Amino acid sequence: MSVNYAILGLLNSRPMSGYDLKKIMQDSLHMYWSGNNNQIYKALVQLRSDDFLTVETHHQDGAPSKKIYHVTDKGRVALDAWICSTPPETPEFKKPFLIQLAGAGRLKPEALEVLVLQYEHQLNTQLKMQQEKRRRANPFPGCTDQEKWIEDMIFDNILTFYQSELEWTRRVLEGLRQKIREE
């Protein structure tokens, strides 16, 4: 149930509404859930019944009223405990492209090259999007130095992921071109 703690963590650095959480989760890559309503609102109910959150309803005219969630002391304790006592899991990945590649043993190298070039293009696009996101991301006021640094490191992690995948792609292309020359 790490979604709950992810949400708790976000609310701990800044109280906000379910809708705000949704937007953040939708365009962050390291929060690997899609950021759908079902999960978020369900999690908020759960966290509230654990007394990890309190709610403050803000009525605004011209827009539906907001529920701003605040983390309680109990919630903060639980969050810290979870962070410190959860043994770090090994990261996982899903690369459907590797499935395609694995089945391509009998394909012509030329056909494979087309595929790999498409993949490279895809990765480049993604990398640029992510870099653009980093440039636009300005830390909200009242954010500590350490929080800024952590956010930076997370961005670094994501960018590194795409960059190393791109480097691998280039190695693959080199190998393929050698195969094509040898034909």
Add this chain to the structure above:
Amino acid sequence: MSVNYAILGLLNSRPMSGYDLKKIMQDSLHMYWSGNNNQIYKALVQLRSDDFLTVETHHQDGAPSKKIYHVTDKGRVALDAWICSTPPETPEFKKPFLIQLAGAGRLKPEALEVLVLQYEHQLNTQLKMQQEKRRRANPFPGCTDQEKWIEDMIFDNILTFYQSELEWTRRVLEGLRQKIREE
């Protein structure tokens, strides 16, 4: 439904049973499903009803009888079509550690260091396991050069993933230690 094509691809390079498929999927990292019975046997039924597979039952005494699946011409055509006409998706990742890190803004750098060191250890273990697997992996006979090369590239991809994650971890540790010194 890329599980089906993953299975089709495996059977294309070598006919085998559901049980064999299960073992392969369980200890391959790039086939990101757990390799559970439910998926595999269901997929085999589907692929057979599509006429992508034929079955050959091998009765063996002293052990339950095997069903060896072979890919049909129709199946091979479908596989190649899928491989060549599926636009490569961007890879995804799940790094629960980043969730922990994201919530650690108010934690002491010393506590964070402990966590990161644990993560580093975890990654090192995983990397060694993977390298060991590669050393033991000997290509089955009748495997083409290109198939061997592809398998190599997939291994390369996986190892690169862990290595670049480890390098990132070291950058994080450096930053953290600087923070500790500055205190």
Add this chain to the structure above:
DNA sequence: CATGCCATGTAAGGCGTTACATGATTTC
């Protein structure tokens, strides 16, 4: 004598996804 491997399959449940529902305001 218990555990594990071979080998096939089924059942139940959790997590996560898309889509639905509502309703006012702003933007094109």
Add this chain to the structure above:
DNA sequence: GAAATCATGTAACGCCTTACATGGCATG
């Protein structure tokens, strides 16, 4: 006048996972 944004929530479905079921043989 259509579509997007703000805002909260529900419903249905599908994928994937664990666990169950069977049963003989081999290993410690």
